[in-house]
Amino acid sequence: MRVLGVDPGLTRCGVGVVEGVAGRPLRMLGVGVIRTGADVVIGDRLVLIERGIEEWLDAHRPECVAVERVFSQHNVRTVMGTAQASAVAMLCAARRGLPVALHTPSEVKAAVTGSGRADKAQVGSMVTRLLRLDAPPRPADAADALALAICHIWRAPATNRLQQAVAAHRGTGTARPPGTARPPGTAGPTGTARTPKGRMS
Numbered sequence: 001m002r003v004l005g006v007d008p009g010l011t012r013c014g015v016g017v018v019e020g021v022a023g024r025p026l027r028m029l030g031v032g033v034i035r036t037g038a039d040v041v042i043g044d045r046l047v048l049i050e051r052g053i054e055e056w057l058d059a060h061r062p063e064c065v066a067v068e069r070v071f072s073q074h075n076v077r078t079v080m081g082t083a084q085a086s087a088v089a090m091l092c093a094a095r096r097g098l099p100v101a102l103h104t105p106s107e108v109k110a111a112v113t114g115s116g117r118a119d120k121a122q123v124g125s126m127v128t129r130l131l132r133l134d135a136p137p138r139p140a141d142a143a144d145a146l147a148l149a150i151c152h153i154w155r156a157p158a159t160n161r162l163q164q165a166v167a168a169h170r171g172t173g174t175a176r177p178p179g180t181a182r183p184p185g186t187a188g189p190t191g192t193a194r195t196p197k198g199r200m201s
Contacts (some may be wrong), residue, residue: 005149014141
């Protein structure tokens with residue numbers, strides 16, 4: 001599996017490509033940062049990020065794109081910029097028909113370091129070790145992008161098995177299709193059984 005990890009941001013958007021499968025050594029194919037100036041209008045910054053991500057997609061042809069899930073912060077302006085860059089990454093992937101996976105920062109940290117509260121230095125150190133690099137990628141946004149790709153490669157098999165199990169369960173017909181009526185005398189949403197005439201039994 002070849003995954004492009006994207007650590008979204010307006011000023012620095014980290015990108016990293018990792019190839020491999022869970023349980024075996026992984027290989028880094030590329031890492032970098034797409035930069036835009038704070039003095040550039042927002043629309044032009046998003047265009048620059050789009051062009052940068054498209055170049056990475058063209059160069060490495062990933063099978064999937066893993067993007068950091070935006071979470072609430074006190075700095076609303078930072079959240080907005082991150083969300084906008086995240087949307088651009090998802091758009092670029094969707095336009096090519098590539099699946100997009102969203103992972104929270106704590107999920108990525110837990111997958112790579114074993115702790116959902118690890119700091120950036122710990123993440124960078126583990127990424128360096130897992131990919132057998134000479135030094136941690138700089139800046140931290142680049143290391144975070146690689147960590148996202150690693151996280152997805154490791155989590156994908158379990159996620160796929162869960163999706164297959166859910167699909168199989170739905171295929172058995174045990175689940176009641178949306179919009180169908182409940183059989184007479186069965187419990188409603190509140191747990192109260194009703195007769196066909198609507199009176200409580």
